[in-house]
Amino acid sequence: MRTTVGIVGAGPAGLLLARLLHTAGIDSVVLESRDRAHVEQRQRAGILEQGTVDVLRAAGAGARMDREGLRHDGIELRWAGRRHRVDLPALTGGRSVTVYAQTEVCKDLIALQLEEGGPLLFGAEALAVEDAGTARPRIPFRHQGRADVLECDYVVGCDGFWGVSRKAVPAALSRTFERTYPFGWLGVLADVAPSHDELVYARHDRGFALLSMRSPSVSRLYLQVLAGTDAESWGDDEIWAELERRFATDDDWTLERGPITQKSVTPMRSFVHEPMRHGRLFLAGDAAHIVPPTGAKGLNLAVGDVVTFARALVHRRETGSADLLDAYARTCLGRVWQAERFSHDMTALLHRAPGATPFEDRLQLARLERIASSRAAETDLAEAYTGFPLD
Numbered sequence: 001m002r003t004t005v006g007i008v009g010a011g012p013a014g015l016l017l018a019r020l021l022h023t024a025g026i027d028s029v030v031l032e033s034r035d036r037a038h039v040e041q042r043q044r045a046g047i048l049e050q051g052t053v054d055v056l057r058a059a060g061a062g063a064r065m066d067r068e069g070l071r072h073d074g075i076e077l078r079w080a081g082r083r084h085r086v087d088l089p090a091l092t093g094g095r096s097v098t099v100y101a102q103t104e105v106c107k108d109l110i111a112l113q114l115e116e117g118g119p120l121l122f123g124a125e126a127l128a129v130e131d132a133g134t135a136r137p138r139i140p141f142r143h144q145g146r147a148d149v150l151e152c153d154y155v156v157g158c159d160g161f162w163g164v165s166r167k168a169v170p171a172a173l174s175r176t177f178e179r180t181y182p183f184g185w186l187g188v189l190a191d192v193a194p195s196h197d198e199l200v201y202a203r204h205d206r207g208f209a210l211l212s213m214r215s216p217s218v219s220r221l222y223l224q225v226l227a228g229t230d231a232e233s234w235g236d237d238e239i240w241a242e243l244e245r246r247f248a249t250d251d252d253w254t255l256e257r258g259p260i261t262q263k264s265v266t267p268m269r270s271f272v273h274e275p276m277r278h279g280r281l282f283l284a285g286d287a288a289h290i291v292p293p294t295g296a297k298g299l300n301l302a303v304g305d306v307v308t309f310a311r312a313l314v315h316r317r318e319t320g321s322a323d324l325l326d327a328y329a330r331t332c333l334g335r336v337w338q339a340e341r342f343s344h345d346m347t348a349l350l351h352r353a354p355g356a357t358p359f360e361d362r363l364q365l366a367r368l369e370r371i372a373s374s375r376a377a378e379t380d381l382a383e384a385y386t387g388f389p390l391d
Contacts, residue, residue, distance in 0.1 A: 001029065001148060001149070001150050001151065002150070002151045002152070003027050003028055003029040003118070003119075003150065003151075003152055003153075004021075004026055004027050004028060004152065004153045004154065005017075005021055005026065005027070005028040005029075005152060005153065005154045005155070005156060005313070006028070006029055006031070006137070006139050006150045006151075006152035006154070006155045006156070007028055007029065007030045007031070007155075007156050007158060008031055008126045008129070008139065008155065008156070008157050008158060008159040008163060008164065008165050009030075009031075009032060009157070009158035009159035009160060009163060009165075009285075009287075010030050010031075010032030010034075010039055010106075010110070010120060010122070010158075011039070011042075011044075011102075011106065011158060011160065011285065011286075011302070012102055012105050012106055012109065012285075012299055012302060012303070013158040013284045013285035013302035013303065013305060013306050014030055014032070014156070014158035014159075014284075014306075015030070015105075015106060015109035015110060015113060015120075016055070016056075016059065016061075016105075016109060016303060016306050016307075017156055017158065017284070017306035017309065017310060018030050018109075018113055018117055018118065018120065019059045019060075019061060019109055019112055019113060019117065020055075020059055020306065020307065020310040021310055021313070022113070022116065022117040022118060023059060023060065024310065024313075024314050026313060026314070026317070027118050028117075028118050029118055029119045029120075029121070029150055029152075030113070030118075030119065030120045030121065031121055031124040031125075031126050031139065031141050031143075031150065032120070032121065032122050032123075032124060033123070033124065033125040033126065033159075034122065034123070035122050035123055036110065036122045039106055039110065039122070040103055040106055040107050040110065041103060042102070042103065042106075044101075044102040044103070044298070044299065045101075045102050045293070045296065045298050045299040045300075046099055046100065046101045046102065046212065046214060046220065047097050047098075047099060047199075047212075047296035047299075047300075048065075048069070048097060048098045048099075048100055048105075048299070048300065049097055049296075049300040049303075049386055049387030050095040050096060050097065050386050050387050051300070051303070051304070051387045051388075051389070051390045052299070052300050052303045052387070053065070053069075053097075053098050055303055055307055055390070056105070056108075060112065061105075061108050061109055061112055063108075064104070064108055065098065065100045065104070065105070065108065068100070068104070068215070069098040069099060069100035070098065070099040070100070070213065070215075070216070071096055071097075071098050072088070072096060072097050072098065072099060072198050072199065073087065073088050073089050073096045073198075074086055074087050074088055074198050075088070075198055075199045075200070075201060075385065076196065076198055076199070076200045076201070077201050077202075077203075077368060077371065077372070078200060078201070078202040078203065078247065078249060079202070079203040079204070079364075079365060079368045080365065081248060081249050081250035082249070082250070082372075083249055083251070083253075084368075084371070084372040085198070086371075086378055086381060086382055086385075087382075088382050088385065088386055091375075091378060091379045091382035091383070092379075092382050092383055092386050095382075095386040095387070096386065097296070097385070097386055097387075099199075099212070099213060099214075101214055102299055105299075121143055123143060123144065124141050124142070124143040125141055125142045125143070126139050126140075126141045126159065126163070126164050126165075127139075127140045127141055127142060127164065128140055128164050128167070128168065129155050129157065129164060129165055129167075129168035129281055130168070132155065132168045132169075132278050132279045132280055132281035133278065133279035133280075134279065134280070135153070135280065136151060136152075136153075137151075137152050137153075137154070137155045137279070137280045137281060138150065138151050138152070139152065139155060152280070153280065154280050154281075154282065154313070155280060155281045155282070156281075156282045156283075156284055156306070156309060157281060157282070157283045157284065157287045157288075158284045158285050158287060158302070158306070159287055160285070160286040160287060161271070161286045161287065161290060163287055165281065165283060165287050166273055166283055166287050166288070168278065168281055169273075169275070169278040169281070169283075170278070173275065173278065174273065174274070174275075175273070175274045176271065176272070176273050176274075177270075177271070177272045177274075178269060178270060178271040178272070179269065179270040179271075179344075180227075180267075180268075180269045181227065181267075181268035181269060181270075181292060181347065181351075182226070182227050182353060182354050183207070183224050183225060183226055183227055183268060183351060183353070183354070184224075184225055184226070184227050184228075184229060184265050184266055184267045184268050185210075185222040185223065185224065185225070185265065185266045185268070185293065186222065186223045186224075186225045186229060186231055186234060186239070186263065186264075186265050187220065187221070187222045187262075187263070187264050187265070187266055188220075188221050188222075188239060188260045188262065188263050189214065189218060189219070189220055189260070189261050189262040190218070190219045190220075190221065190257075190258045190259060190260050190261065191217065191218060191258050191259045191261055192217075192218075192219050192256050192257060192258025192259070193216060193217055193219070193256065193258075194211065194212075194213040194216070194219045195211060195219070195253075195254065195255045195256045196211055196253075199211065199212050199213075200247065201294075201346075201350055202246050202247050202350070203349070203350045203351075203352075203364060203365075203368060204245070204246040204352070205352060205361070206242070206245060206246060206352070207223065207224035207225070207246065207351065207352050208222075208223075208224035208246070208294075208350045208351045208352070209221070209222065209223055209224070209242075209243055209246035209247055210222040211243075211247060211255075219258070221239075221243055222266075223239065223242055223243065223246070224351050224352070225265065226354070227267060227268075229265050230265070231263040231264050231265045232263065234263065236260045239260065239263075240255070240257045243255055266293065268292040268293070268347065269290055269292065270290065270291060270292060270340055270343065270344055271289060271290040272288070272289045272333075272336060272337070272340060273287075273288050273289065274329070274333065275329045276288045276305075276328065276329040276332050276333060276336075277328050277329045282309050282328055283305075284302060284305035284306050284309065284332075285298075285301070285302030285305060285306075286298070286302070288305070288332075288336070289301060289336045289339075289340070291339055291340055291343040292343050292344070292346075292347045293343075294343055294346040294347040294350060294351075295339065295342045295343035295345075295346045295347075295384070295385070296385070297339040297342065297343050300339075300387055301335065301336060301339050303390075304332065304335050304388075304390050305332050307390050308324075308328060308331050308332055308390070309325075309328060311324065312324035312325045312327070312328055313325065335388050335389075335390075338384070338388050339384075339388065342384040342385075348364075349364060349367055349368065350364075352364075
């Protein structure tokens with residue numbers, strides 16, 4: 001089997017890249033080790049930056065998002081019983097974010113790819129990326145019990161942290177930067193209308209809490225817990241009681257309860273692999289970088305990566321110049337490190353580390369007070385939250 005771009009992984013990054021290449025008239029093949037049902041049910045991020053929304057619309061994948069997604073023009077910060085709303089459009093020249101789950105993005109892109117695009121092979125396990133440093137990289141894979149090889153001009157590894165793509169970068173060339181946090185997020189889905197119409201980020205002496213949503217009738221809520229916590233060790237009533245404590249305000253706001261349908265614990269880490277390119281292999285998304293979810297950057301960073309690659313490849317076809325392909329890693333990493341900074345800052349601002357001192361607590365409160373009282377500080381947060389430029 002032969003194609004111009006071999007894409008490893010059918011998460012949102014790989015699927016969007018296939019769509020962008022298809023609309024540009026460039027052929028590709030997507031290899032995904034899991035079945036379609038797994039990809040369409042895999043719960044991940046739900047906040048789309050303005051740039052991601054614009055890209056999905058331009059790619060013809062925004063119709064259902066525009067019908068069912070929830071545009072948010074602000075977020076709310078809470079601490080010490082206080083509430084402060086950050087008005088995103090007013091601070092960013094009109095930018096906002098949209099709540100639309102990754103599962104729904106994947107469903108939309110899968111439907112388009114199967115109807116209009118090139119091959120999308122589910123249950124196709126990529127075994128390696130070979131000859132990445134040459135003009136003819138190869139991806140040996142297994143599909144429906146048969147061994148095969150995908151020969152490509154380029155390979156884009158969108159296969160996540162545990163995939164095979166990053167392993168093709170020689171160890172002598174690789175550098176990794178990472179931090180593992182001593183806490184995680186206990187996340188729940190609940191069949192109850194969200195208790196607030198925008199996301200609420202709460203800093204509390206007992207730990208962080210986040211009020212989010214999946215739809216007008218389904219709430220998504222999170223609690224900071226110790227790393228390694230078993231989600232099932234928390235009873236439903238205990239979860240609701242803790243959420244109420246951490247979201248408590250000095251006014252009459254209340255948290256509505258409902259049946260919890262899903263529980264899980266998400267570990268927290270920051271990770272960057274450099275370089276993001278080796279020869280004809282380009283890493284994208286979690287294969288190259290991971291951010292703690294506090295800044296809502298993971299999916300959006302992946303979108304930035306594949307947009308950068310697609311534009312560079314179109315530029316190569318139209319001009320004959322490889323300048324943009326050669327600049328891929330530098331371009332992406334500039335955005336990646338800004339997102340890492342913001343995600344780390346938001347995590348440090350809102351989470352209480354085990355063993356935190358009263359001095360550290362007061363610093364957190366002072367930072368929150370600064371955001372609430374300084375338009376410059378508030379603007380910096382809003383600009384980062386709504387997304388760094390894709391150009």
